[in-house]
Amino acid sequence: MRIAVTGATGAVGCEVARALAGESGVRLVVRDVDKAARMGLPGEVHAADYGDVPALERALAGAEALFVVTGNPLRPEHDEHILAAAKAAGVRHAVKISWTAVADPTADDLVARWNRRSEELLRDSGLSWTVLRMRTPMSNALGWAASIRDEGVVRALGGADRTACVDPRDVAAVAVEALHGAEHAGRTYALTGPEPISVREQVEELAGVLQHPIRFEELTEEQAFARWCRRFPDEVARALLQGAQRRAAGASAAVEGTVAAVTGRAPANFARWAADHADRFRAR
Numbered sequence: 525m526r527i528a529v530t531g532a533t534g535a536v537g538c539e540v541a542r543a544l545a546g547e548s549g550v551r552l553v554v555r556d557v558d559k560a561a562r563m564g565l566p567g568e569v570h571a572a573d574y575g576d577v578p579a580l581e582r583a584l585a586g587a588e589a590l591f592v593v594t595g596n597p598l599r600p601e602h603d604e605h606i607l608a609a610a611k612a613a614g615v616r617h618a619v620k621i622s623w624t625a626v627a628d629p630t631a632d633d634l635v636a637r638w639n640r641r642s643e644e645l646l647r648d649s650g651l652s653w654t655v656l657r658m659r660t661p662m663s664n665a666l667g668w669a670a671s672i673r674d675e676g677v678v679r680a681l682g683g684a685d686r687t688a689c690v691d692p693r694d695v696a697a698v699a700v701e702a703l704h705g706a707e708h709a710g711r712t713y714a715l716t717g718p719e720p721i722s723v724r725e726q727v728e729e730l731a732g733v734l735q736h737p738i739r740f741e742e743l744t745e746e747q748a749f750a751r752w753c754r755r756f757p758d759e760v761a762r763a764l765l766q767g768a769q770r771r772a773a774g775a776s777a778a779v780e781g782t783v784a785a786v787t788g789r790a791p792a793n794f795a796r797w798a799a800d801h802a803d804r805f806r807a808r
């Protein structure tokens with residue numbers, strides 16, 4: 525099976541690339557080849573921006589199965605472009621990362637609507653498909669790495685709110701099964717980690733692994749929103765706030781058994797992920 529991996533420099537895409545190491549004909553589709561080189565990703569690297577359909581067609585040429593991840597809710601056409609290029613290139617099966625909030629009828633923010641529409645595009649594309657609705661990836665904790673390294677502090681909204689966050693390596697393991705196995709065609713899977721865990725508890729795990737204390741500072745909604753507005757367009761910042769409000773109401777705590785059912789092994793907990801990524805949080 526010749527497989528192409530879009531978003532191979534992203535949180536899940538890089539783990540899909542690593543999980544496919546050793547298989548022949550794996551194509552990694554990235555917009556930044558230098559970043560792919562710095563990450564030491566295994567596989568043939570092809571440059572293509574999701575805005576450039578001819579480049580995507582060239583990058584996907586010869587692939588039979590495709591891992592799809594897009595990252596910009598203000599660019600819904602990116603999924604259309606990838607699917608058009610995939611069809612032109614002869615791809616038969618696509619495995620797409622989406623979000624568990626898609627299934628939550630109370631979730632009506634920009635990011636949830638974008639993921640819903642992207643799923644519909646895939647289901648209507650004529651390709652065989654599998655959708656992987658992911659809960660918050662544990663790798664989001666890397667967003668605290670700089671303040672942990674520099675100040676020994678994590679500042680966040682909703683420190684007590686629990687999320688059954690998932691190790692990207694487990695999402696990647698399910699993706700690899702779905703890329704290879706016809707039995708996963710037409711299936712939509714919700715992927716979570718094994719336990720609901722709060723931000724404060726994640727910070728405590730990291731402090732234990734790093735063997736030094738980390739202070740937690742709770743942000744108000746106004747402070748968190750202002751920080752997001754500095755990094756993202758306002759509509760995206762509003763969606764992040766709405767997601768945090770749903771999390772506070774318990775919407776992200778449910779644990780699903782899908783990782784174990786598909787891969788045959790239990791998903792990693794946050795302690796495992798933290799131990800394996802400790803170096804990213806250590807002062808250099």
Ligand SMILES: NC(=O)c1ccc[n+]([C@@H]2O[C@H](COP(=O)([O-])OP(=O)(O)OC[C@H]3O[C@@H](n4cnc5c(N)ncnc54)[C@H](OP(=O)(O)O)[C@@H]3O)[C@@H](O)[C@H]2O)c1
Nearest residue numbers: 531532533534535555573574594595621622623658659660
């Ligand atoms: N992050 C979360 O908390 C979370 C939670 C649940 C579900 N999800 C879902 O997971 C999916 C991805 O989320 P994310 O943004 O967090 O993923 P991500 O790990 O940042 O991956 C996105 C990938 O797409 C690539 N990319 C973005 N724009 C591109 C473009 N114009 N051309 C080529 N490549 C491009 C990025 O490349 P670069 O590496 O060059 O940036 C990156 O490799 C979304 O459907 C999201 O809703 C995310």
